[in-house]
Amino acid sequence: MPDGGFVLIGDRDLLGNGDSDIWLVKTNSVGDSLWTRSFGGPEPEHGYDIILNEDGGFTLLGSTESFGNGGADIWLIKTDANGNEQWNQSYGDASNDIGQSMLRTYDNGYLIKSKIQSFGEGNTAIGLLRVGSNGEPIWTKTFGGSNGDSGYSLRNTNDNEYILACSLFDHGHNAYNAWLIKLNDSGDVTFGEKGIGWK
Numbered sequence: 748m749p750d751g752g753f754v755l756i757g758d759r760d761l762l763g764n765g766d767s768d769i770w771l772v773k774t775n776s777v778g779d780s781l782w783t784r785s786f787g788g789p790e791p792e793h794g795y796d797i798i799l800n801e802d803g804g805f806t807l808l809g810s811t812e813s814f815g816n817g818g819a820d821i822w823l824i825k826t827d828a829n830g831n832e833q834w835n836q837s838y839g840d841a842s843n844d845i846g847q848s849m850l851r852t853y854d855n856g857y858l859i860k861s862k863i864q865s866f867g868e869g870n871t872a873i874g875l876l877r878v879g880s881n882g883e884p885i886w887t888k889t890f891g892g893s894n895g896d897s898g899y900s901l902r903n904t905n906d907n908e909y910i911l912a913c914s915l916f917d918h919g920h921n922a923y924n925a926w927l928i929k930l931n932d933s934g935d936v937t938f939g940e941k942g943i944g945w946k
Contacts, residue, residue: 751776788813803828836882
């Protein structure tokens, strides 16, 4: 933080019944708590990532089972500099859509990496969701889905695109392969390269 402090995101089960809320904590430079905020409803919520915005506020990424379309949904929350909610938006369908990490796009929106569990037990897909600065959905992309496919890292590139490091299952060789997938701001794949995997 510019003031030398820290901001932390996670989840907290105050009642001990498994129905956790997203928990936001602001500390000073030596770790003393300055304030805390919680976000949630009657069902479990979890916090995974946070971005400091230019206005001093925060954007929180997590999952919610209290709000949305059933199962776990991606949950994006925008706050002011004191952690007070300004807006929130959920994304997903009846499957489990879990937001894992995010980055800021070049127009001050957000690109969210998620795990999608809608293909049966043990089968997961990698989801990318592009939203605007106010949380409005712009596009979605899905990779994999026939096995336990996983996305690991999402980064901005120097040419105003995005790159995703992931592993995808190759049924022909019964093995996982490491992939790098590059996308432009419209969600078009501009590069896909298979790396370490089967020989």
